Amino acid sequence: MRLALEKRETLPFRIHLLLPVGAVGISFLLSFVPILCAGANPFTAYSYIFYGALGTKTSIVETLVKTAPLILTGLCAAIAFKSGFYNLGGEGQFYLGALTAAALGICTGLPPQTALPLIIAAGFAAGGIWAFGAAVLKTKFRVDEVVVTLLSNYIVIYVVSALLDGPLKDPRTMWPNSPTIMTAARYPLLLGGTRLHAGVLVAIIVALLAWVIMRKTTLGFEIAATGANPKASAYAGIPVIRTVLIASFLSGGVAGLAGVGEVSGLHYNLIEKISPGYGYAGIVIAMLGELNPVGVVLAAFLFGTIITGAQMMSRVTGVPVFLADVIQGITLLVMLAVLILTSYRIRVSLDHLRGAHIKRGITTEGTEYTEYLDADLRR
Amino acid sequence: MRIHSWRSSVIAVVSALSIAGCSRSGAPPAPGKGGNLKVAAVFTTPIEEPWDGCVHQALLKARGELGIEYQWAESVPRPDYERVVREFADRGFPLIMGDAFGSEEAVRRVAKDFPATAFCFGSGLGPVEPNFSVFDDWIHEPAYLCGMIAGRLTKTHIIGLVGGYPVPEVNRIMNAFIAGAHEADPAVKVKVSFINSWFDPPKAKEAALAQIASGSDLLFGERYGVIEAAKEKGIPAFGNMVDQSSLAPETVITSPVWDMWPTVQHVVSAVRGGTYHATDYAEWSMMRKGGARLAPFHRFESRLSPEVGEMVRKRTGEIMDGVFRVPINEKIPVSD
Numbered sequence: 001m002r003l004a005l006e007k008r009e010t011l012p013f014r015i016h017l018l019l020p021v022g023a024v025g026i027s028f029l030l031s032f033v034p035i036l037c038a039g040a041n042p043f044t045a046y047s048y049i050f051y052g053a054l055g056t057k058t059s060i061v062e063t064l065v066k067t068a069p070l071i072l073t074g075l076c077a078a079i080a081f082k083s084g085f086y087n088l089g090g091e092g093q094f095y096l097g098a099l100t101a102a103a104l105g106i107c108t109g110l111p112p113q114t115a116l117p118l119i120i121a122a123g124f125a126a127g128g129i130w131a132f133g134a135a136v137l138k139t140k141f142r143v144d145e146v147v148v149t150l151l152s153n154y155i156v157i158y159v160v161s162a163l164l165d166g167p168l169k170d171p172r173t174m175w176p177n178s179p180t181i182m183t184a185a186r187y188p189l190l191l192g193g194t195r196l197h198a199g200v201l202v203a204i205i206v207a208l209l210a211w212v213i214m215r216k217t218t219l220g221f222e223i224a225a226t227g228a229n230p231k232a233s234a235y236a237g238i239p240v241i242r243t244v245l246i247a248s249f250l251s252g253g254v255a256g257l258a259g260v261g262e263v264s265g266l267h268y269n270l271i272e273k274i275s276p277g278y279g280y281a282g283i284v285i286a287m288l289g290e291l292n293p294v295g296v297v298l299a300a301f302l303f304g305t306i307i308t309g310a311q312m313m314s315r316v317t318g319v320p321v322f323l324a325d326v327i328q329g330i331t332l333l334v335m336l337a338v339l340i341l342t343s344y345r346i347r348v349s350l351d352h353l354r355g356a357h358i359k360r361g362i363t364t365e366g367t368e369y370t371e372y373l374d375a376d377l378r379r
Numbered sequence: 380m381r382i383h384s385w386r387s388s389v390i391a392v393v394s395a396l397s398i399a400g401c402s403r404s405g406a407p408p409a410p411g412k413g414g415n416l417k418v419a420a421v422f423t424t425p426i427e428e429p430w431d432g433c434v435h436q437a438l439l440k441a442r443g444e445l446g447i448e449y450q451w452a453e454s455v456p457r458p459d460y461e462r463v464v465r466e467f468a469d470r471g472f473p474l475i476m477g478d479a480f481g482s483e484e485a486v487r488r489v490a491k492d493f494p495a496t497a498f499c500f501g502s503g504l505g506p507v508e509p510n511f512s513v514f515d516d517w518i519h520e521p522a523y524l525c526g527m528i529a530g531r532l533t534k535t536h537i538i539g540l541v542g543g544y545p546v547p548e549v550n551r552i553m554n555a556f557i558a559g560a561h562e563a564d565p566a567v568k569v570k571v572s573f574i575n576s577w578f579d580p581p582k583a584k585e586a587a588l589a590q591i592a593s594g595s596d597l598l599f600g601e602r603y604g605v606i607e608a609a610k611e612k613g614i615p616a617f618g619n620m621v622d623q624s625s626l627a628p629e630t631v632i633t634s635p636v637w638d639m640w641p642t643v644q645h646v647v648s649a650v651r652g653g654t655y656h657a658t659d660y661a662e663w664s665m666m667r668k669g670g671a672r673l674a675p676f677h678r679f680e681s682r683l684s685p686e687v688g689e690m691v692r693k694r695t696g697e698i699m700d701g702v703f704r705v706p707i708n709e710k711i712p713v714s715d
Binding site for chain 2: 174180268271
């Protein structure tokens, strides 16, 4: 038996809307297996995930607060992937944004009125420039961006660690944390008695902006075209290199904003290991959101819910919190499978069993010949 | 959407596998009786880690002996710490405990938002009225006693110390150990390493092996992993925080032991009796209140010379009587 992938015609838009929903549904079903293995009732487990994440005012706020950085790192991956620049450096770019926010936030010399806008801009630039560097290496020297962006995460994380053990160390506690940033450097709180901060709004606004740019502007078209086929785009007169450079800067910048949000909106200082993998989760979220900014927001909210609810689920059912990671992983795999099946159909061919892979004939000179079409298959 | 290439799929799978930020949570406790005090604890490490383990053990004991209802969350990553503490406070737990270090400001903000809840946290800073109490592992006294024994026993006059992070609470235990060693043998030299983790036994073991290679014939393992190295190389070692003799009875001479029971007993009865207020529980973790002690010598009881035993007994008595004060030095210790 022979399996082959065959290109399908494009599917209608409404099917595309259903894909992630279907993928999430299948993933939840598949996750029954680990939950049952942990000795719990899957329905109880899921209901506590959703209760833990959305059951009370505080938990809804916490879910939104968790969603904000995931939206931004999701957009980071979506924008870059759309342009064909595989930026896996969201984690490092996140840290650079957080580092910038903490470093500027403790400078008491900053004028209070402009401190926050300045920090936001600087955090964006810090993440953006880091990704831009990798894009320069890719476009000028053909250095593989996957390797560069992924490995540069470790450089940033260790530099941040070193700074927290040195110049940025809080002299009050002497722990590897930065001192607390000044009030003017913080995102305002939106709801008293909770942690809902303006950074959540920023994340949503950035997502809308990204949607407008990707769908309604020339730049968005150029990014998508470059990602789809750089050679054809160049032939059509699109400045391919410039487009990749711009997309990389925007991508890294958005991840930097996620870091700014965690420092200026949530912790008010830089802590070691401030990201529990937001940069990597962003890649999964971008795939689940089909690289569409609105899809990214929805996928980020789903993941925010699962991560926030997992603690409660775990305490009630005894299923380890790791289940949240398992669901994320399964969701990604299912989504990728679904995406492949919507672009391609699997053709099962039994031709070779009927000998169709051997072509026989007679040449014009009159000699008989045998041609093996699938020579390697026969071995 | 089109798939750009198979590569994006591979990338995405790889990244999904590397998603960090895992945490683990304790099994739900046995349901308590109606009027039981509900206590929650939030830990950044697994409860197998000794520091958090000490708090956890005392709370388990309180569940059995004081009839509290106890829930805990362990391995909570720092960025999620405030959220989990907030969650317990929001669910109405009247007493919440844990390790605030590294989230000092964050936990204090939660305490401010829930003034009727008692917060009792391991912390390097002071208490805050009305509801934020602090405690810590003030076990520098038994660490000093261990240092004295080490100073007497070392033949190479080199002692190795492996610690977690060079933070004040670790520094003062290691410095007390070094001070004790110097009292017993002024010629002692120390090798100091930090593994920059609270729980990484392989890394601690590696650091300990390096110290043995550079001449140390006695080790003080502030973190887990050191004793394994000592056992492998056949040299004696001191544990920390809990009695670690059972890990390697032929290796571990004794350990400075932290006992959270006096603190937990006091804070639980204060919350129950309505007399709770912000308190610095430091002295409740020291020897005079029973919050710190030297672990039994077990197999080393008969191996240590009577003179060493007498020296330790005498110093212990002086500490308990308040006539000898172990110096508190929170500077980062360095190798000689």
